[in-house]
Each structure stands twice: as structure tokens, then as C-alpha cells.
Amino acid sequence: DAGVIQSPRHEVTEMGQEVTLRCKPISGHDYLFWYRQTMMRGLELLIYFNNNVPIDDSGMPEDRFSAKMPNASFSTLKIQPSEPRDSAVYFCASSSQGFALAKNIQYFGAGTRLSVL
């Protein structure tokens, strides 16, 4: 079975440009998460969706960040305009178990390494 698929794996862009990261969750999973990993702050949850609906976006750093999930098999995280401090690894994860349960195993994609020059 295919895991969580993210694209691109690497993205290099210049400050001010729009960046779009893409994610395909595991088929049948109804929760999707976007995380950001940096050396300083570790792994941070940005936003998560349940059945394509955004549930908690309190981790989104600012209005330059937006996320959408138009259908059950696709999500995007967009940064516009991008800044050098956005440089990080962005992960998408998905899960299927009931989110109210402690045992809600999240399966991660390979990540997108973003560099904003």
C-alpha cells in the first residue's frame, strides 16, 4: 500500500514567491495533518483536517500560510509570500483511528524540504 505522498521533496525559492506543497494521504484515512520541523522549534503541528474540513489551524504561524483539502485524497499548504524564516521541512501525515482515542497513529510522508533564499 502506498503511504503518504508529498511533493515536491525539495523546493528552493526566492523570498516573496508563492510556494505550494502537496500531499496525498493514505487511502481511507480521514484525518490529515500538516507539520513543520525546524532545528529551533522541533516538530510543530500547523493544521489538521477531518473529512476534508479544517478543524484546528491554531498552529498556522500567520496569514501568509493557508491550507486546503478539496477532496479526501489531496491537500495543499501554501505560503504567500514566502520568507527566509519559512525554511524548514514540512510534513504531511494522515491517520484513520478515531481521533478521540489516544491511539491515533499518524503516518508521515517523506516531507518537503523548503529553502527560501
Add this chain to the structure above:
Amino acid sequence: AQKITQTQPGMFVQEKEAVTLDCTYDTSDQSYGLFWYKQPSSGEMIFLIYQGSYDEQNATEGRYSLNFQKARKSANLVISASQLGDSAMYFCAMREAGANSKLTFGKGITLSVRP
């Protein structure tokens, strides 16, 4: 508030030997789950093992086992018969039960396996 502590500096282990990676956590909830993930140099995050707070037995998955000591709030990962491919960053994470609970990660431990 949840908190995960991984304080070991970089760890080294000889190939084929066992190694323990430490993790302590802090929560006032009774129902919670503990997770370990592996992040090799290629960057992906790989789920390894899960332990529930009500599980009476320590979780095991192949060469991975979780030494769960609830009273001490520790959830150490034991890797038996280390292999070169085990060299990676290892993250401990915790999630309390509840619809609004987030998965909180520790800062990770780097493991290097020597041939």
C-alpha cells in the same frame, strides 16, 4: 500541558548490541498514548511503536520494545540487535485522549550504530 523530555546526547552502539533510548513525559491525564518515530538521514518520519497508558504489558514490534514505567512516567525505547540501518534520529511523542489533543514530540535523540 504535555511535555516530552529526551535529554540524552548523541548515542552510540556497536552493531548487534542492544541500546536504550530514554524518554520521560509529563501529563496529568490518565488516558494517553506514547509513540516512537524514527527519522533517518533521508528525512522521512517512520512510526515504530505505540504504548497505551492502560496497557499492562510493554509493547513490542520486532526488534523494538518499549520499557513503559508508568509511575516514573518513562517510556524508553529498546532496540535489540542493532543494525547499521538503525542509525537515525529517534523521537518520542505523546498524545492524550480527547478530540482536541495534539501529538507532542520530544526534541529527539541521535543514534549512531558502529560496525
